[in-house]
Amino acid sequence: xxxxxxxxxxxxxxxxxITGCRFSLYPMTDNFVDIILSSLEKTxxxxxxxxxxxxxxxxxxxxxxxxxxxxxxxxxxxxEDIHMTxxxxxxxxxxxxxxxxxxxxxxxxxxxxxxxxxxxxxxLCKFSLYPMGNDNYMDEIYDIVDIxxxxxxxxxxxxxxxxxxxxxxxxxxxxxxxTKYLEVRISHYIxxxxxxxxSPTVEx
Amino acid sequence: xxxxxxxxxxxxxxxxxITGCRFSLYPMTDNFVDIILSSLEKTxxxxxxxxxxxxxxxxxxxxxxxxxxxxxxxxxxxxEDIHMTxxxxxxxxxxxxxxxxxxxxxxxxxxxxxxxxxxxxxxLCKFSLYPMGNDNYMDEIYDIVDIxxxxxxxxxxxxxxxxxxxxxxxxxxxxxxxTKYLEVRISHYIxxxxxxxxSPTVEx
Numbered sequence: 001x002x003x004x005x006x007x008x009x010x011x012x013x014x015x016x017x018i019t020g021c022r023f024s025l026y027p028m029t030d031n032f033v034d035i036i037l038s039s040l041e042k043t044x045x046x047x048x049x050x051x052x053x054x055x056x057x058x059x060x061x062x063x064x065x066x067x068x069x070x071x072x073x074x075x076x077x078x079x080e081d082i083h084m085t086x087x088x089x090x091x092x093x094x095x096x097x098x099x100x101x102x103x104x105x106x107x108x109x110x111x112x113x114x115x116x117x118x119x120x121x122x123x124l125c126k127f128s129l130y131p132m133g134n135d136n137y138m139d140e141i142y143d144i145v146d147i148x149x150x151x152x153x154x155x156x157x158x159x160x161x162x163x164x165x166x167x168x169x170x171x172x173x174x175x176x177x178x179t180k181y182l183e184v185r186i187s188h189y190i191x192x193x194x195x196x197x198x199s200p201t202v203e204x
Numbered sequence: 205x206x207x208x209x210x211x212x213x214x215x216x217x218x219x220x221x222i223t224g225c226r227f228s229l230y231p232m233t234d235n236f237v238d239i240i241l242s243s244l245e246k247t248x249x250x251x252x253x254x255x256x257x258x259x260x261x262x263x264x265x266x267x268x269x270x271x272x273x274x275x276x277x278x279x280x281x282x283x284e285d286i287h288m289t290x291x292x293x294x295x296x297x298x299x300x301x302x303x304x305x306x307x308x309x310x311x312x313x314x315x316x317x318x319x320x321x322x323x324x325x326x327x328l329c330k331f332s333l334y335p336m337g338n339d340n341y342m343d344e345i346y347d348i349v350d351i352x353x354x355x356x357x358x359x360x361x362x363x364x365x366x367x368x369x370x371x372x373x374x375x376x377x378x379x380x381x382x383t384k385y386l387e388v389r390i391s392h393y394i395x396x397x398x399x400x401x402x403s404p405t406v407e408x
Contacts, residue, residue: 022330022364024398026230026289033404051363054403055330058363085230087291087398089332091364095342101363126226126259128293130334130394137336138299159255159262159305160226160295160394190334190364192396194228194291199258200237 016093017183018102019063021070023088024056025077035084039077044111045069049103056088060102063092063179064110071172072112075119078168078197085196090179093188094132117169125153125164125171127193129178131186140186144178151177171195220297221387222306223267225274227292228260229281239288243281248315249273253307260292264306267296267383268314275376276316279323282372282401289400294383297392298336321373329357329368329375331397333382335390344390348382355381375399 027035047065051058059066067090074086129144131137145162148155151174153164164171175193182189231239251269255262263270271294278290333348335341349366352359355378357368368375379397386393 020363022362024289024291026232028230028232028234028236030232030234032232032287052405053362053367054405054407055328055367055398055400060363083236085228087228089364089396094364096345096361097363124259128394130336132334132336132341133339135337141300157300158226158257159224159264159301160293160298163257163259190332192293194259196259201256201258203258 016097016099017062018060018097018099018104019066019090019092019179019183020058020060021066021088021090022056022058023070023086025073026085026087027077027079028083035077035079035082039073042076042115043069043072047103047106047111049101051101061104062106063090063183064176065106066090067172067176067179068110068112072116074195075116075168078119078121081198083196083198083200085194087194088192090175090191090193091189092179092183093186095188120167120169121197123166123168123171123195123197124199125193125195126158126161127164127191128161129182130190130192131182132188132190134186140182140189144182147178147181148174168195168197220301220303221266222264222301222303222308223270223294223296223383223387224262224264225270225292225294226260226262227274227290229277230289230291231281231283232287239281239283239286243277246280246319247273247276251307251310251315253305255305265308266310267387268380269310270294271376271380271383272314272316276320278399279320279372282323282325285402287400287402287404289398291398292396294379294395294397295393296383296387297390299392324371324373325401327370327372327375327399327401328403329397329399330362330365331368331395332365333386334394334396335386336392336394338390344386344393348386351382351385352378372399372401
């Protein structure tokens with residue numbers, strides 16, 4: 001057993017509602033650093049704990065604030081003519097999680113919504129849900145896909161993932177809703193997602 | 205229940221050794237399309253079934269050939285001065301999988317290794333393993349992290365993932381080894397990974 005992992009509290013995650021998102025923003029342009037930094041300047045991340053390394057950034061806190069901050073960072077980075085993606089995972093309840101590195105006691109409105117709510121653009125998304133330690137995990141996946149259908153995101157089953165298409169606001173709204181839905185139903189889940197805008201790839 | 209998912213064979217994945225990788229390559233440069241297309245020209249993908257859409261590409265087949273093709277595409281796209289990442293998932297045995305869309309009856313050496321084996325550069329990697337439908341899933345994760353330690357990849361536990369650092373050859377060699385290790389032990393697993401080169405982010 002790995003000693004480093006062995007030292008963490010293997011049970012605390014189960015009854016904790018800490019939601020985390022580990023994500024990376026990829027603007028496909030020479031100017032990618034400026035786009036990321038100026039997006040960060042516009043984004044209110046005061047309601048989440050944050051950490052960035054050379055690979056990715058983590059936000060941790062209440063699910064509504066985590067989704068709000070990731071959504072704002074992506075929307076604030078959008079440029080009409082630049083292909084950009086965000087890849088990330090949303091997770092709650094990992095048995096290997098720690099109780100630290102989090103902001104939880106915050107109440108009130110999500111701080112970025114007023115600023116970004118009128119910014120609309122079309123996006124493609126793929127995501128996979130992993131309900132852990134659960135024999136009936138396929139049922140949970142079908143439920144989540146049904147919610148996407150109800151929200152008009154046209155979910156399609158593709159190998160290893162579900163594909164969505166819609167306005168960026170509707171896609172993040174969906175992730176906000178299913179994190180709330182899952183956090184009270186599943187002790188440990190992970191959603192991996194990729195959202196893409198302005199892809200030059202022409203589909204048949 | 206989602207009708208589209210409902211129509212697939214929900215049991216065939218369990219006894220199938222089809223390994224798949226859904227991945228996207230992100231060169232952070234204005235020239236990203238040329239880099240991806242010229243890498244594809246150099247890469248032998250004849251041993252895997254492939255499909256590309258605007259979001260990502262899927263390779264499906266025997267695990268050694270799938271890892272070989274993804275590794276070659278990434279290594280062939282490498283440029284010394286360009287920040288690039290690949291995000292992907294490796295998966296075997298999904299109960300929602302289909303038996304089609306695959307090449308399986310192929311034998312012999314992985315076709316790209318001779319061409320790429322002498323290309324070395326340092327890379328950072330993060331990955332997460334999800335063994336599905338298994339109460340003891342944390343044990344499987346510890347085993348995989350131990351293999352990374354034995355291979356000198358300096359695994360570190362970070363929120364929601366394990367971080368590796370090393371030569372790109374050693375990182376892909378590791379994924380080749382653990383897909384072989386997992387495919388005979390776990391009926392359905394997924395590994396999500398991101399590999400990054402030339403990040404401008406300075407770490408403390």
